[in-house]
Amino acid sequence: MLKRIIRPLTLAICVTLLATTVFAGAPKYVFYFIGDGLGPTQRMAAELYNKMETNNPDAKLVMNTFPNTALVTTYSDNTLITDSAAGGTALSCGYKTTNGYLAKLPDGTNVTTLAEAAKEKGFAIGIVTTTRLTHATPAAFSAHNTDRNAADAIAIDQANSDFDFFAGGGYRYFVAKNNKKGLKSKRKDDKDVVKMFADKGYTLFVGDSTRDAFRSYTPKKGDKVFAALAYSHIPYEIARRNSNLKENKIPALSEMTAKAVDSLAAQDKPFFLMVEGGRIDHAAHAHDAASTILDTLAMDAAVKVAYDFYKKHPEETLIVTAADHETGGVGLGISMDSKGYFLNLKALEKVSVSAEDNLNGFYNKLAKKESNLEKRHAAFIKYIESKWGLTDRTESENKVLTDAMNVQDKNQSLPKAEKVSYGYSYTPTMVAVTDLVSQRSRVFWTSFVHTGTFIPASAIGVGAQNFNGFIDNTDIPTRIAAAIGAKLSTDKKTDSKALLGKTYGPQEKYAKIPYNK
Known part of the structure; x- marks a missing residue:
């Protein structure tokens, strides 16, 4: 009698363990969404606006439906209020650093970014943003510099990254002076960074006139893409909605994300995609409630692209949404x-x-x-x-x-x-x-700048259970790296915990950096 009970029980346990093992496997597809300046109130305001706009009291942001959630601390190495460079570095590399630094420790040591680590593991890599591609958050994944404003050097780092997909704004730091297309350049040297991408075999979409071509482009295996679709930042979502001018023709963040997914998936290998809703921060700096909400909704539409992909590959996909800091102190x-x-x-x-x-x-x-x-x-x-x-x-x-x-x-x-x-x-x-x-x-609004409040993170998919509770921003990339078996490391062993809270006020070096948001 006892044997008859034990055998089916043993079989049930084995089946359960097998299912758990399958679910706990390494994700093959990783989506990492970062809302620049996206605090909890911005997410709540966008959800409430969406309910009103759709006349649906049950409407929710896709990112607000994810089952795993965390509250995340954001302070940097040298101040309780991080900037986007140090915040981006923490989210990219798992280390605290000085405000203004990109993928470097406070002593100038290079830190491996999550994108670089994933590439070493054989992942195809994509970077998508509504800011200039050389801006703080995308740069924190694809460049190394002690000056977030060193856009000329950051652009060269990105060309040398050998990542598979770039889409965003800011062609002014990639095109050469007096280029044949007549595009305005802000480079201070004679480098033609677009040519650097071209020489590496990238399919190029550079300038306002390439937007329709980007939209209709069908990626194939072996393709690498560089798309700088605007002179500076991608226009706000409110411009896309209400303008009859050229801003209306630019692909939405969700479209750029979908194109990235198509391109990376065509490579027939695992992929890592970082998507930034970057102008949420800019709108909140300006106390622009409408643009803050609409750009948050635009980011959520991009999250839906990833979620639709997840539903087709639920046992191979991880989606994490986070933010580098809150902006504006909004209530x-x-x-x-x-x-x-x-x-x-x-x-x-x-x-x-x-x-x-x-x-x-x-x-x-x-x-x-x-x-x-x-x-x-x-x-x-x-x-x-x-x-x-x-x-x-x-x-x-x-x-x-x-x-x-x-x-x-x-x-x-x-x-x-x-x-x-x-x-x-x-x-x-x-x-x-x-x-x-x-x-x-x-x-x-309580501030024109960043605040030190918790930011929300949410996750779904393989390994999403690791993104719960009260955590630090450095924990997020560390746990993503662990999920895919990648290693975040430096060429100089430094315990990030030893860096926490060395000073809690502005340093002279930080105060002199002319931040361009």
């Missing part, structure tokens, strides 16, 4: 009325342009065209009514706008050092408008 529900606490995200539906790319310089351009102050003010009011939905204004709102215009009028005659500005040289009129729109939607 929801800044006031209440007789009916209680509430949000009014519907006020953001009337916004049709981004703050940083449009509003920040609008008044100064207007001042050059119109010398009559009364006409200038009237033209500005007409603009914000049309593009920002600021109609039916209260007396106090009108005063805020008038005061901002008066300050900016005075700015016209002042030397640069004496001009009134906010954050990253944001104009008084821009700040007045974005804050009024935010107040109408009941969104509250």
Whole structure:
């Protein structure tokens, strides 16, 4: 009798162990999504806006449905508030470093990036971003430098990386001066980095005119792709939605992600793909609630591309979503009325342009065209009514706008050092408008820069159970590397734990770095 019980029990245990072993195997396909500046409130605001926009109270961000979640600390080696270079390095290499450093320890030692380690394991590698490709986060996976602003050198590192797929913006640091295509270059040397990619056999999509070709391109085995589709950053998602200009033709982040998946999958080997929603951070710096939300939704649409792939390969795929830091110190529900606490995200539906790319310089351009102050003010009011939905204004709102215009009028005659500005040289009129729109939607900002709050991470797939609880940003790449059997190492043995919290204030070197967000 006992034997009859034990045999089926033993068989059941063996079957269970076998199933567990299969699930616990190394993932063949790894997706790593990084939302620059994407804190928990940004994710929540985007989900609430999506419910409203789709008229579906059950709608959720795809990344918010993943079963494994963690809260992640983000401080860097030299300050409690990280920048994107040190944050990107932590997420890429598993080591804390000094703000401004890319894939290097504070002493300048090179650190192996997760992308490099995966390549050594035979993975095809892809990098996709809505920022310039030489920007901090993509650079932290594909370059090594103690200066995040050394874009000329970063571009060369990327050409030498031999990664399989690049897509994003910033062709200005790759094209040579006086190039035959007539593309504007910002390189300070005579290097033709595009030619470096070409000589290595990459299929090239460089410049605005190549966007349609990129979209229609069908990858095949053996192809490597370099796509720099914009002079600077990829335009905000709000431009794609509302503009009839060329911005509307640029592929969305989800399209670039899908093209990367097609290209990497065509190589018939494992792949690692890092995708950055980079302009979430830029929008939050500018207190642009609408663009912050829409670029978060754009990133989530890219996550859905990976999730659809995962559903076809559930026992071979790992998806991890994270962020380098939170930006703006954003909160929801800044006031209440007789009916209680509430949000009014519907006020953001009337916004049709981004703050940083449009509003920040609008008044100064207007001042050059119109010398009559009364006409200038009237033209500005007409603009914000049309593009920002600021109609039916209260007396106090009108005063805020008038005061901002008066300050900016005075700015016209002042030397640069004496001009009134906010954050990253944001104009008084821009700040007045974005804050009024935010107040109408009941969104509250505490900072123009990064904050030290926890960021959320979520995961699904093979090994996703390792991304739970309270963890540090350096734990994420370490655990991804362990899942695929890759090794993150340096050419100088350094215990990252020994680096934590050496100093908690700005260092002189950090304070002098001219960060370009």
